[in-house]
Amino acid sequence: MNVLLTFLHQAILQGIAILFGATGEIMTEKSGNLNLGIPGIMYMGGIAGLMGAFFYEKGAEQPGVVPGVLISLLWCAVASALGGLIYAFLTVTLRANQNVVGLALTTFGTGFGNFFGGSISKIAGGVGQISVKTTASGFQATIPILSDIPVIGRLLFGYGFLTCCALIIAAAATWLLVRTRVGLHLVAVGESPATADAAGINVNRYKYVATISGAVIAGFGGLYFVMEYLGGTWANNGFGDRGWLAVALVILALWSPAKAIWGSFVFGALYIIYIYIPGVSRAMQELLKMLPYVVTILVLIMTSRRNRPEDQPPASLGLSYFREER
Amino acid sequence: MAAKRTKRVIHMVKRGNMTKFTAILVRILAVILAMIVCGFVVVGVTGDNPVGVYRGIWDGAFGTGQRGWVTVRETVTLLLIAVGLVPAFKMRYWNLGAEGQILMGGLVSAAVLLYLGPIFEDWLLILIMLAASMAAGLLWGLLPAVFKAYFNTNETLFTLMMNYVAMQIVTFFVILWESPKGSNHVGIINAAHNEGWFPQILGQPYLLDIIIVAVVMALVFIYMTRTKQGYELTVVGESVNTARYAGINVRAVIIRTVLLSSAICGLAGAMIVGGASHTISTSTAGGRGFTAIIVAWMSQFSPVAMIAVSLMLSFMDQGAVQTASQFGLNENVSDIITGILLFFLIGCEFFVRYRLEVTTVEIEDGKERA
Numbered sequence: 001m002n003v004l005l006t007f008l009h010q011a012i013l014q015g016i017a018i019l020f021g022a023t024g025e026i027m028t029e030k031s032g033n034l035n036l037g038i039p040g041i042m043y044m045g046g047i048a049g050l051m052g053a054f055f056y057e058k059g060a061e062q063p064g065v066v067p068g069v070l071i072s073l074l075w076c077a078v079a080s081a082l083g084g085l086i087y088a089f090l091t092v093t094l095r096a097n098q099n100v101v102g103l104a105l106t107t108f109g110t111g112f113g114n115f116f117g118g119s120i121s122k123i124a125g126g127v128g129q130i131s132v133k134t135t136a137s138g139f140q141a142t143i144p145i146l147s148d149i150p151v152i153g154r155l156l157f158g159y160g161f162l163t164c165c166a167l168i169i170a171a172a173a174t175w176l177l178v179r180t181r182v183g184l185h186l187v188a189v190g191e192s193p194a195t196a197d198a199a200g201i202n203v204n205r206y207k208y209v210a211t212i213s214g215a216v217i218a219g220f221g222g223l224y225f226v227m228e229y230l231g232g233t234w235a236n237n238g239f240g241d242r243g244w245l246a247v248a249l250v251i252l253a254l255w256s257p258a259k260a261i262w263g264s265f266v267f268g269a270l271y272i273i274y275i276y277i278p279g280v281s282r283a284m285q286e287l288l289k290m291l292p293y294v295v296t297i298l299v300l301i302m303t304s305r306r307n308r309p310e311d312q313p314p315a316s317l318g319l320s321y322f323r324e325e326r
Numbered sequence: 327m328a329a330k331r332t333k334r335v336i337h338m339v340k341r342g343n344m345t346k347f348t349a350i351l352v353r354i355l356a357v358i359l360a361m362i363v364c365g366f367v368v369v370g371v372t373g374d375n376p377v378g379v380y381r382g383i384w385d386g387a388f389g390t391g392q393r394g395w396v397t398v399r400e401t402v403t404l405l406l407i408a409v410g411l412v413p414a415f416k417m418r419y420w421n422l423g424a425e426g427q428i429l430m431g432g433l434v435s436a437a438v439l440l441y442l443g444p445i446f447e448d449w450l451l452i453l454i455m456l457a458a459s460m461a462a463g464l465l466w467g468l469l470p471a472v473f474k475a476y477f478n479t480n481e482t483l484f485t486l487m488m489n490y491v492a493m494q495i496v497t498f499f500v501i502l503w504e505s506p507k508g509s510n511h512v513g514i515i516n517a518a519h520n521e522g523w524f525p526q527i528l529g530q531p532y533l534l535d536i537i538i539v540a541v542v543m544a545l546v547f548i549y550m551t552r553t554k555q556g557y558e559l560t561v562v563g564e565s566v567n568t569a570r571y572a573g574i575n576v577r578a579v580i581i582r583t584v585l586l587s588s589a590i591c592g593l594a595g596a597m598i599v600g601g602a603s604h605t606i607s608t609s610t611a612g613g614r615g616f617t618a619i620i621v622a623w624m625s626q627f628s629p630v631a632m633i634a635v636s637l638m639l640s641f642m643d644q645g646a647v648q649t650a651s652q653f654g655l656n657e658n659v660s661d662i663i664t665g666i667l668l669f670f671l672i673g674c675e676f677f678v679r680y681r682l683e684v685t686t687v688e689i690e691d692g693k694e695r696a
Contacts, residue, residue, distance in 0.1 A: 034482070036422075086669060094676035099420055099482065100623045103616045104668035111661020118656035236658075241490060251483055283501040290494035293487045300487070304479040313480060318420075324340070 007269070007276045009155050013229060015268030016159070016166045017042075017239075020221025021246025022253060022260040023170045028084075028214035029250060030177060031207045032190040032316040033091060036102025038218050039243020040109020041083035045219020046226040047113040048079030050234055051120055053135035053227075068135030072223065080219025083109055084212035092207045095320050106243070113222075117234035136232025139224075160228045162220065169217055173257040186210055190314030193321035203321055221246065245271070248296040254303065254311045267292050332688050338680045349678050356674035357638075360667045367662065379649055386648020387641045393648075399532040400640040402539040403597055405632060407618035409543045410590030412627050413550060413583045417563040421584065423470065423485030424591045425615030426492030429608070430466045431459035431595025433496050436515060436606035439599070440503060443521035451521060455596050456538075463592015464585050466492060471584035475577040489615070493608050500607060512605050524601035535601050542590060547629060549586075559583045591615065624671055635671075639664060 021042055028035045035041075052075030057063040087105055090096045139160045146157040177183040188196040189206045197203050225239055226232070249267055253260035274280060274288035303311045344352075365376035388394045407424055414421040438455045446454065466488060473479035505513045516523065527533040550556040562569045562579050569576050598610055617639060625631035646660025 036486075090669065090673055094673050095679075096672045096675060097623060099422070100620050101669075101672055103422075104620055104665055104672060107613065107616070107661050107668070108665025111658045111665060115656045115658040115662055118658065241493075244486065244490060247483070248487060283498050286494050286497040286501060289497075290491045293490045293494075297484060297487050297491075300484055301473055301477065301479055304473070304477045318482065324338075 003276065005152075005155050007272070009158060010272055011269035012155075012159070012163070012265055013268070014271050015264035015266075016163050017221040017225040017229065017242055018246045018249055018267050019166045019170060019260055019264035020224060021218045021243055022249035022264065023166070023173050023257045024214040024216070024218030024221070025247055025250045026214075026253070026255055026257050026260065027173060027186075027217065028211050029255065029317055030186050030190045030314055031210035032193060032314055032319065032321065033087070033207060033211050034098050034102065034318045035084075035087055035105075035211060035214065036099060036247065037083060037087050037105025037109065038102075038215070038246060039241075040106035040112070041080050041215045041218050042109075042222035042225075042243045042246070043113030043239060044083050044109045044222070045076040045080035045216075046222030046239060047116045047120075047234065048219075049073065049076030049223040050132060050226050050232070051075060051116060053132040053232070054120060057132050057134055063134045065134055065138040065141075068132065069138040072132075072135055072227065073220075076219050076223040077216050080215045080222075081212050083219070084215025087215070088208045088211040091320060092204050092211075095322060098318050098320065110237075113234075113239070114236045118236055120234075132227075132232040136227050139227035140231065160224075162224045162228055165220070166224070167261060169220075170257040170261050173217075177257070187314070190316055193316055194323075197321075197323060203323075207321075218246065245292055248293060251296050251303075252299050254299075255313060266295075270295065332686050334684055334686055336682050336684055339683050341679060341681055344678055352674050352678050353671065356670040357667065360670035363670070364663045364666050367666065368659075382649035382652045383642065383645030386645040386652075389648070393644065395530070395532055397637075397640055397644045399535055399602060400644060401633075401637045402532075402535050403594055403602070404614055404618055404621060404640055405636040406539045406542060406597065407591055407594045407614055408621040408625070408632050408636060409539070409546050410587050410594065411618055411622040412546060412587075413556075413559060414587035415622055416550065416627060417559045417580065417583050419471075419474065419563075419580065419584055419587075420482040421467070421485050421587055421591075422482055422616070422619065423467065423488045423588070424594075424618055425611045425613070426485070426489035427463040427466045427588045427591035428595040428598065428611040428615055429489075429492040429496050430462040431592030432599040432606055432610040433492075433499060433595070434458045434462040434592075435596040435599040436503075436512065437499075439515045439521065439604070443516045448521060448523075448525065452524065452600065455600050456593060459592045459596035459599075460589040461592070463595065464589040466592070467584050467588025468581075471581045471588075474584070475580040496606060496608050496610070503606075511607055514604050515606075516604070523604060524597075532601065535597055538593075538597065542593070543629060546590070550627075555579075555582065620668060620672075624668075624675075638667075642667065 021038055024041075025035060025038050028038070049072035053068050053072040056068055056071045060067075083105060087101055090101045091098050139162060141160060143157050149157070175183075177187060185196065185201045186206055188199070189201060189203050189210075193203045196206075221242075222239060225242070226234065230238065245267055249260055249263050252267070253263045270291040271289070273291065274285040277288070280288065361380070365380075368376045368379050386393065387397045407428065411421055411424060435455045435458065438451065438458055442451060442454060467485075470479070470481050470484040470488060473484065474481045500510065500512055503512050504510060524532075524534045527537075550560075558569070558574050558579050559582075561572065561574060562576055562583075566576055569579070594614070595610065599606055603610065621632055621635045621639065625635050642664050643660050646663060647657050650657035650659060
């Protein structure tokens with residue numbers, strides 16, 4: 001029983017970073033932009049937030065928790081927005097191929113994260129591992145009384161505030177897409193930009209806004225991982241392939257942020273299940289780690305076979321829109 | 327009568343055709359601009375002299391004969407993968423799975439070295455390795471191709487996911503073969519007698535790599551431009567409906583082309599394992615599968631451009647490792663510089679295809695009139 005609770009708790013902890021990434025990617029893809037730079041953007045967001053907190057804690061006499069958290073959120077948002085802006089500028093304004101730009105952005109972002117993560121303390125004249133304990137404590141703080149409830153307290157409430165934000169953002173994004181005019185326009189842009197254009201929707205503006213805000217949401221996933229999961233330190237490539245899992249989760253969730261919430265818990269569970277199955281050799285554990293990807297492939301095949309219109313990717317996904325060339 | 331006001335607006339005009347010379351000039355300009363931006367970034371971050379950093383990069387890539395050969399080896403490896411991707415891309419099939427196909431090719435090569443190394447002669451071993459790696463890459467590309475052909479399953483995402491499945495399979499075998507036990511890596515295979523390692527030809531260690539890549543490249547371009555099959559896949563890429571109307575068996579063309587593409591990517595795995603690293607790990611592919619996509623696309627499948635772009639990216643990569651140790655920087659600085667370079671090169675294509683014109687429009691009663 002105790003093991004099961006720990007497993008579920010850990011699964012959700014793992015899932016939240018992926019959920020941020022997937023929600024951001026869904027918003028981006030709904031505008032027709034397949035941003036494969038999301039893994040890189042998550043690295044950028046994570047390291048920028050960490051750097052912001054690092055310089056603040058280094059500079060301030062008595063670093064406080066709240067300013068540290070706010071500064072790292074701001075830095076994270078700015079860096080991820082910059083990543084989204086680069087992508088949007090190249091694909092929307094300069095009409096470059098989306099896959100190529102996305103992959104280049106992931107190369108850039110991952111390098112950006114590992115470079116600053118590995119050398120920031122050295123550049124600042126210090127030695128050793130970068131660590132921002134004060135700020136991280138703010139990210140890791142849980143609701144005091146509720147999380148102390150025996151048995152279920154930790155499973156239900158044992159998370160920092162970003163976990164709550166992830167759920168709210170995913171729910172709000174679903175509401176935006178399904179219930180509002182802005183969301184309807186965004187979906188129209190992703191399904192058929194020419195039709196949307198003819199209806200008087202500013203296609204390029206929607207693409208820019210969706211891509212940049214999607215990038216910021218995804219960037220928070222990187223920040224969550226660095227601050228709450230790792231406790232305010234950096235491990236090179238520590239974020240691993242979670243960014244690609246986020247891209248995979250978009251498929252599993254069939255382009256719905258609300259479904260991505262459950263999907264992220266499933267992915268989190270699949271990601272760590274190898275630890276909890278008794279009697280599995282080290283080699284077999286590695287095979288179990290491929291489960292999230294295999295599940296994604298199966299979902300991808302099944303949705304393409306069933307061919308239900310509401311389960312499909314946005315129709316113009318991956319294609320640039322040029323008014324003069326339609 | 328309403329007062330007329332004028333406003334200047336920028337709009338894009340498609341170029342008729344730019345001369346080759348001007349197009350190359352635009353791209354060189356983009357590289358120079360990228361270098362200047364990178365210089366600012368390096369100075370901003372480290373306070374070091376960017377000229378010194380660039381000299382370090384040059385030194386790292388071509389400073390000694392050995393380093394030069396390694397750079398050449400990396401260039402041809404990247405080139406081989408990019409060449410492999412060309413048929414698939416020409417068919418508008420986004421094979422993002424090169425990374426996994428390389429890994430599987432490399433894995434099988436390592437298995438050949440391990441299990442058959444003591445049995446066969448070197449030349450036979452290398453032939454087996456080349457064939458087996460192609461078969462492995464081909465198998466890894468088969469599944470997404472079949473589902474694309476029959477159910478139109480999105481290949482971009484499918485091939486991408488296959489990479490990570492391949493990565494876990496490699497990790498599985500790494501643990502199975504690890505030496506010494508518990509070290510989590512395979513170590514150099516056949517280190518004592520070099521069975522199955524690519525031999526030196528004319529005293530040059532990587533000449534065999536160059537020969538293989540040159541042959542494959544020539545064959546692929548003959549296939550693409552001089553054969554019926556090459557023509558068919560181009561038609562499918564331009565328009566599936568046209569291809570159907572012309573009586574082309576679209577499914578067969580898709581599967582055939584993707585298998586060719588992924589077999590070549592698998593072959594790159596043999597070149598990396600048998601010719602360079604002599605070991606297998608999840609970093610055997612090392613992102614080359616993704617970089618090659620950028621190489622193939624940016625060169626627009628022109629062989630000369632592909633060589634140039636591969637050389638430039640390998641040069642930056644090799645150089646940055648050296649610079650990193652020289653200036654006490656983290657070696658990931660190469661990814662940042664490569665990224666900025668790519669952004670500029672990708673962006674400059676726009677200016678090859680379009681030009682900006684400033685025109686004056688009259689604004690009358692809130693309406694615009696040219």
